[in-house]
Amino acid sequence: MKEVLNFLKSNPVQFFATIGLDDKPKVRPFQFMLEKNGKLFFCTSNQKEVWKEIKNNPYVELCSSTPAAVWLRIHGRVVFNDNIDVKSEIIENNSLVKSIYQTPDNPAFEIFYLEGAEAIFYDFSGNPPKKYSL
Secondary structure, eight states: OHHHHHHHHHSOOEEEEEEOTTSSEEEEEEOOOEEETTEEEEEEETTSHHHHHHHHOOEEEEEEEOTTSOEEEEEEEEEEEOOHHHHHHHHHHOHHHHHHHOSTTOTTEEEEEEEEEEEEEEOSSSSOOEEEEO
């Protein structure tokens, strides 16, 4: 888990893939928020298309890369969570999220984690990928 967390923190923009409501793939930039009790948390608004897409099909994948062409893919099943303490921690540690939602009890503010997640590191070294169950 530590290697995955370090990578996500060092490469703060991930590309998040869902299946759209039109049954076609959709990819957009996203940002990892925090790890809590072994779970990777993210957030979004329940006013966005991505929220509707996840509600329709909770299986997602995200990918991020370094300038040295090492990349990480993580896939799993989204589980929405209403933990006000986690929401508060996200708001307090991310100025962009705070500027959007202001308070953890904002009704549009949604947090989620990936259940049954698998993280896989790749590179062009010729070595096999490194896999982690999260």
